[in-house]
Amino acid sequence: MADINKSDYKASNIQVLEGLEAVRKRPAMYIGDTGQRGLHHLINEVVDNSIDEALAGHCDHIIVRIEENGSMTIEDNGRGIPVDMHPKLGIPAVEVVLTKLHAGGKFDKDTYKVSGGLHGVGVSCVNALATRFEAEIHRDGKIHIMAFERGITTQPLEVKGKTDKRGTIIRFTPDPTIFTQTVEFKFNIIAERMRELAFLNPEVTIELIDEREEDEDLGKEIYHYEGGLRDFVSYLDEARETTMPTPIYIEGEIEGVPVALAMQYNNSYSENVHSYVNNINTREGGTHVSGFRRALTRSLKSYADKNNIIKSNSKVSISGEDFREGLTAVLSVKVAEPQFEGQTKTKLGNSEVQSAVEVTVYDQLNEYLEQNPKIAKKVIEKVVLAAEAREAARKARQLVQRKSVMSGGGLPGKLADCSIKDPEHCEIYLVEGDSAGGSAKMGRNRSFQAILPLRGKILNVEKAKINKILENKEIQAMITALGSGIGHSEEEFEMEKLRYHKIIIMTDADVDGSHIRTLLLTFFYRYMRPLVEAGYVYVATPPLYRITAGKKIDYAWDEDSREKIVQELKKGRRKFDVSRYKGLGEMNPDQLWETTMDPETRTLQQITIESAAGADKMFSTLMGGDVEPRREFIERNAKYAKLDI
Ligand code: 0RA
Numbered sequence: 001m002a003d004i005n006k007s008d009y010k011a012s013n014i015q016v017l018e019g020l021e022a023v024r025k026r027p028a029m030y031i032g033d034t035g036q037r038g039l040h041h042l043i044n045e046v047v048d049n050s051i052d053e054a055l056a057g058h059c060d061h062i063i064v065r066i067e068e069n070g071s072m073t074i075e076d077n078g079r080g081i082p083v084d085m086h087p088k089l090g091i092p093a094v095e096v097v098l099t100k101l102h103a104g105g106k107f108d109k110d111t112y113k114v115s116g117g118l119h120g121v122g123v124s125c126v127n128a129l130a131t132r133f134e135a136e137i138h139r140d141g142k143i144h145i146m147a148f149e150r151g152i153t154t155q156p157l158e159v160k161g162k163t164d165k166r167g168t169i170i171r172f173t174p175d176p177t178i179f180t181q182t183v184e185f186k187f188n189i190i191a192e193r194m195r196e197l198a199f200l201n202p203e204v205t206i207e208l209i210d211e212r213e214e215d216e217d218l219g220k221e222i223y224h225y226e227g228g229l230r231d232f233v234s235y236l237d238e239a240r241e242t243t244m245p246t247p248i249y250i251e252g253e254i255e256g257v258p259v260a261l262a263m264q265y266n267n268s269y270s271e272n273v274h275s276y277v278n279n280i281n282t283r284e285g286g287t288h289v290s291g292f293r294r295a296l297t298r299s300l301k302s303y304a305d306k307n308n309i310i311k312s313n314s315k316v317s318i319s320g321e322d323f324r325e326g327l328t329a330v331l332s333v334k335v336a337e338p339q340f341e342g343q344t345k346t347k348l349g350n351s352e353v354q355s356a357v358e359v360t361v362y363d364q365l366n367e368y369l370e371q372n373p374k375i376a377k378k379v380i381e382k383v384v385l386a387a388e389a390r391e392a393a394r395k396a397r398q399l400v401q402r403k404s405v406m407s408g409g410g411l412p413g414k415l416a417d418c419s420i421k422d423p424e425h426c427e428i429y430l431v432e433g434d435s436a437g438g439s440a441k442m443g444r445n446r447s448f449q450a451i452l453p454l455r456g457k458i459l460n461v462e463k464a465k466i467n468k469i470l471e472n473k474e475i476q477a478m479i480t481a482l483g484s485g486i487g488h489s490e491e492e493f494e495m496e497k498l499r500y501h502k503i504i505i506m507t508d509a510d511v512d513g514s515h516i517r518t519l520l521l522t523f524f525y526r527y528m529r530p531l532v533e534a535g536y537v538y539v540a541t542p543p544l545y546r547i548t549a550g551k552k553i554d555y556a557w558d559e560d561s562r563e564k565i566v567q568e569l570k571k572g573r574r575k576f577d578v579s580r581y582k583g584l585g586e587m588n589p590d591q592l593w594e595t596t597m598d599p600e601t602r603t604l605q606q607i608t609i610e611s612a613a614g615a616d617k618m619f620s621t622l623m624g625g626d627v628e629p630r631r632e633f634i635e636r637n638a639k640y641a642k643l644d645i
Contacts, residue, residue: 019101020128020151027178030125035181039174040189042126046074046170049123051197051279053078054204055334059167064194065209066185070173071132077167080139083157092157094146098127098135099153123170127151129179130172138163150175187213191221198223199232200279200332229262232330236274239620240266243326243382244375248368252360256336257353259360261292263329265379269389270526271324272616276332277340277348286341286348288333291357297323299365300380307373309380316387325386333357392467412477416441418450427502428481429540429597430454432516436584436592440506443589443597450500452481454516475523486527493530503531504604506540506596508583521607522619529609538604542584542596549576555595557603 023030031038031045043064053059059078067073082093089096101124127133128151137144143163147155174183187210194206205224213219225231233247243265250261275282275289282288297320304310310318333356339349369376411417414437418426428450431437437453444451454474469475470486479486484498505520507513517539524537531537543555545562549569556562562578569576581587587595596602 020099020124023101023125023128024150024178027129031129034179036186036189039179039182040185040193042129042172042174043072043074043185043190044193045126046072046123046172047194047197048279050074050076050078050168051201051204054201060203061205061207063207063209064190066187066190066212067171068211070183070185070212071171072173072185073169073171075167075169077165080137080166080168081135083137083139083144092146094135094137094144094157095153097123098133098146098148099124099151101125124151126170126172129175131175132171132173134169134171136160136169136171138165138167138169187219194221195223196232196281197279199225199228199235199330200276202226202228202231229260229330229332232274233262233264233328236272236330236617236620237264237266237328238617240268240328242266243378244372248365250361250364250368252364254356254359255352257356258334259288259357260332261329261357261361263327265326265382266328268326268620269386270326271321272328273324274330274616275348276330277335277338279332280346282340282346282348284342284344284347287350287354288331288348288357291354292329292331292361293320293324294354295358295361295365296327299362299369300383303366303369303376304380304383307376309377310384316384316391318383318387319390322383322386322390325389326382331357389467393470395467410480412452412480414453414477415481416444416446416451418448419446420448421499423499424501426450426500427504428452428500429504429506430478430520431584432507432513433583433585436506436508436587439585439587439589439592440597443591443593445593445597449597450481452477454478469523469527478523482528482531484528484531493528495530495534498531498536501536502538502604503536504538504540506542506584509542509544509581510583513583524607525609525619532607532609535606535608537607539607540596541603541605542587542592543581545578545580546591547576547578549574553591 027034027038031041047062047064050059050062053076054062059076061077063073063075065073065075081097084093085091086093086096101122127148130151131149133148133151134155135144135146141162141164142159143161144157145155145160146153146157176183187208191208194208198204198206202225205222208221208223210219227234230247230249247262247264250259250263252259273289273292275285275292277286277288300323301318333348333353335348335350335353337350341347341349420426425448427448429440429444429452431440431451431453434453434455437451440451440453454477470479482498482500482503484494485492487493503524505517507517521537524532541557543557545556547554547556547562547565547569554565556565566576566578584592584596594601
């Protein structure tokens with residue numbers, strides 16, 4: 001089909017429209033969902049193309065701008081989308097890229113396309129889901145423009161003047177009839193991804209600008225990290241004390257699989273290994289992660305054996321996880337045709353990648369250990385300590401179990417359990433303090449709501465060892481009440497034994513309350529992460545104010561809504577009284593039920609892990625030992641009242 005006549009052209013055009021129509025009909029199938037996550041996915045879809053240009057060595061600057069009117073502009077200095085005629089379809093290549101499904105990537109196969117990504121559907125989907133979409137291409141000395149509305153061409157490709165620049169500018173306005181929940185772009189959500197991309201691609205500079213923000217300093221961030229993965233690891237460990245002066249860096253390529261890794265040990269007790277395939281966060285791990293783990297274990301073990309570091313009289317047996325306690329690592333591989341598996345399609349399946357990573361890491365880590373004997377010794381001593389603590393924890397865990405068996409039925413005395421037993425319909429409120437616990441017990445619906453009062457502050461789990469954590473009374477009560485056990489692995493954490501599918505943290509709306517909430521969230525994140533991943537953890541939101549006018553009672557959750565209610569009452573010339581709730585304990589059982597516990601009227605905030613790296617960062621900053629980064633973090637994020645973890 002070398003020659004395409006007019007009717008063929010039309011035919012291919014109709015096909016194109018049908019393709020994008022499918023995207024508009026079932027958007028969630030293409031971008032995951034049509035909520036906040038899907039909305040922000042549109043930006044990633046465009047930026048991924050600019051990053052592809054960078055990976056191919058043609059782009060080093062990307063500007064992402066949230067416009068004052070809420071539209072998005074993404075500008076890069078890549079080659080520009082090709083504008084010449086597509087040999088087969090007889091329409092400009094740019095039109096193919098912007099209107100044909102799955103044509104988003106490159107035409108050549110040499111580059112590692114990001115198109116295998118979470119959804120990887122290409123820019124055409126963004127076009128389909130935008131009320132307006134414009135492409136401005138600077139290429140071959142000319143400015144070319146083309147525009148669309150909901151995927152339909154409204155301005156065919158035309159030349160609009162000369163340029164001495166090169167690159168692509170995409171502007172789009174998300175369609176509110178598709179994104180019915182929200183079309184508001186959130187600076188923080190975009191910032192997290194752009195920072196991550198800048199760490200993973202040290203050759204690029206990414207500017208993020210929020211034109212809606214009046215204060216110019218607050219509305220602009222520039223991400224550029226020459227140290228790449230090393231900088232990423234240092235950033236993640238910013239609030240931690242590290243065991244080595246700089247992260248270990250390993251890089252190589254085996255059988256066409258480029259591997260890069262930065263790692264370092266710190267004095268915390270948790271493992272933080274983040275992995276990426278073609279810039280996509282593989283949260284469920286996969287072959288690249290198992291390759292890394294095997295290399296780490298083998299290399300450290302053989303070094304310890306060779307140098308007689310592990311005392312022959314040491315009775316503890318060291319397991320794989322001991323080598324990863326207090327380890328922060330970022331592993332990034334590029335795979336030409338990635339196979340993604342798992343529940344969220346974020347687990348790499350390609351078997352050839354395991355050995356590529358294992359060989360690269362094993363060889364270079366051995367070399368590092370030989371050259372840095374002092375650090376090597378420190379690391380191995382740490383591993384032995386981890387093994388000993390794990391052994392102690394196992395004993396403590398047995399003790400908790402035995403205790404719960406001895407106390408008959410196994411449930412903690414303070415727990416007011418619900419009467420039905422089907423976990424799917426059961427909720428447990430973790431309530432701060434005995435007095436609030438009392439109100440909650442009286443106010444609840446006892447058929448499906450259980451109450452566990454927690455006294456005072458629980459341990460700061462970021463700083464404590466697992467055996468200490470398990471000795472803590474409040475933690476023990478929580479573990480026995482929930483029934484699932486603790487830990488990350490399947491045999492340790494038993495989801496099927498979980499007794500409630502809603503775990504609701506209910507604390508006072510004050511500083512202490514938020515401290516306790518963060519402590520609990522840290523505990524869940526570190527030791528019961530499957531709960532957070534399953535979306536079972538919630539935070540209750542009690543009101544801040546009660547406004548009484550005669551028999552009428554209103555509640556307000558913030559200053560603005562209080563002001564609104566007060567103004568209304570003033571207009572109606574009614575007498576009223578505003579009182580501020582100092583704590584949950586001040587609410588009577590009915591009020592607590594009505595505002596905070598009744599499924600019909602309450603608002604629960606579901607805790608999600610939006611980005612594993614971001615969440616980890618937040619936890620270490622909020623909970624870690626260093627005061628300065630914590631103060632900075634809170635100041636930086638103060639304007640975003642809600643912390644998304
Ligand atoms: C198709 C082919 C080529 C580049 C692009 C698309 C491209 C798309 C976007 C979207 C945003 N920025 C972009 N930059 C490039 C290859 C270009 C060539 O071979 O000259």
